[in-house]
Amino acid sequence: MKILSGFRDAFKVPDLRKKILFTFGILAIYRVGCFIPSPGVDVKKVVEQVEGQPLLRFLNIFTGGGLARMALFGLGIMPYITASIIMELLSAVIPKVKEWHQEGELGRKKITQVTRYLTLVLAMMESAGLIVSFRNNPEANILPNLTFARGVLIVLTLVSGMALLMWLGELITERGIGNGMSILIFAGIIATMPTEGMNMIRAVYMRNPALLGVVALAAIAIIVGVVYMERGERRIPVQYAKQVRGRRLYSGASTYIPVRVNTAGVIPIIFAASVIHFPLIIANFFPALQGFAMRFTTGSITYFVVYTGLIIFFSYFYTAIIFDPFELADNLKKYGGFIPGVRPGMPTVNYVARVVNRINLPGSIYIAAIALIPAIFFVYFGTAEIPIGGAAVIIIVGVALETMLQIEAQLQMRHYEGFLSR
């Protein structure tokens, strides 16, 4: 009941109500755009083609079924995510980008701007790649009377659809609730849920009807587990010194620095997934590599080993990028805080770095385990691949939690109680 009253309160605040309705309005536009196919595409045949290819099915889930129709928003928001990941990675390599990172507000603006250009370049490459791979498969006849001009037309349509979608995402971030890009992915996954869920239920049912109960229990267990792990954090205690400012005495407060178990979030999974599918994409262009690429399809031993390794690696890598112990120690010193029992300066840096590194091990193993669940399903049931689970669950839970916390903060600002009892 607590949750229901939370929702009622959220709609009572006019400002918040406006934001929530705005977000829903944008999402409605997004869904409509997922159903308008680009010109010159035979929709039914694309659907068949996408259903047949594991990589495309995986992408299709993240685009809310838009890819299966080559729709205006068919590329989804994935190129933007890829572009941001590339920019994050570049900051470790190119000194100029690293400089931007440290420049604060202004630097962030520059990075965002470059990310947006890069997004459209990636979108162009992806749509061109799609068309080429469809053309290499003439018996499917997806693009009837394809000429070069028509190909360009489709690319242009998809790219400018992508630009529009990017703008919609930014609008949500700016005037709605939550982070626009993650909300858009979230909505896409939710939208494909009924079809994919039915596919999964059918696959399990064909095998053994009694298994359905087991699968349902497993699904609930996974969701509870993900919520538990996502909310988990280590609290490093911090003590602030007493200080006098003007005529007021600020007594030393004791707070904590939260270090999340899964600092990197779902990004390692997304990135590892795109890296591991890379051989398959290449093989689309060069049929000679088909044999090599087949080793990396879901279910093979190489796939399991490489995928797990990649996820753990990217988990550490991304945490190192977004969590900077030096900066943290510096800030603590500036505001007169310290970690009890640890000297300021280098010892603090070392202490924080050690805590983060240690807590990251279970964190990375946890996301690797969650990500591998669909693959294990695949091997066990030996039927069609079941792409739901793994990345999708983490994204859904993560985005839902974060958006709820944001509404919660807005409610508390206006003296309502919010969703969570404490």
Place this chain on the structure above:
Amino acid sequence: MNAGCHFLTITIERVDYKMKILQIIVLVIHIFAALGLIIAVLLHSGRGGGLSGAFGGSSSSMFSGSYVVEKNLDRITIVLGIVFAITTLLLLWLLAPK
């Protein structure tokens, strides 16, 4: 009979001809709308905040007032978006495989 048939072919040719013109006009509008849309979106100062906020990082929503320029750009983007969607639908019908 013969005359009727002749009459019929002429009408079909006429319709075809008109369709061709319509197709070209819609195509041109579509291309301009698409390019305009890309440019308009790129002119916006991005507020996406990159990945740092996505998927459960600490997201700090920054408030910066919306300027007049930005507001006009919003309007242009919306109009272009609507035109783009309509021409896409029209093209879907015009370029459909016969």
